[in-house]
Amino acid sequence: MGVPRRYETIFIAKPNLSPDDLKNLADKMRDIMVQGGGQIVKFDEWGVKRLAYAVKKHNQGFYFFTDYAGTPDLVKELERNLKIDDRVIKYLTVKIEDALHAESLQVEAEEEKAKEEPASVDNPPAEAAK
Secondary structure (H helix, E strand, C coil), X not given: XXXXXXXXXXXXXXXXXXXXXXXXXXXXXXXXXXXXXXXXXXXXXXXXXXXXXXXXXXXXXXXXXEEEEECHHHHHHHHHHHHHCXXXXXXXXXXXXXXXXXXXXXXXXHHHHHHHCCCCCCCCCHHHHC
């Protein structure tokens, strides 16, 4: 199976996909990561950006960024799915860390989640709490 490591994957979807297709693609990739035993630290949608060069006749693409921990087998499965999905025009995975520190990863994941949650009366922004 392999030792868990830290990875970042960027994948680019076709720019003309409907919001539902983009959500389904993102959900599919999240599900693959979680079902494969991975832990997602950050999953961002960067939106439509211009490509440096045409890829599969597209000059723009919808960018997704994910930072996660998992095994090399998980990365293979994720990339296999990205490769066969017609909505994806390009992807790249980079190994960030060989040795994984589970405690620091959990803290980072919680910090990212806290950033994404909207401020409310019960949960004021960090700046206001100071």
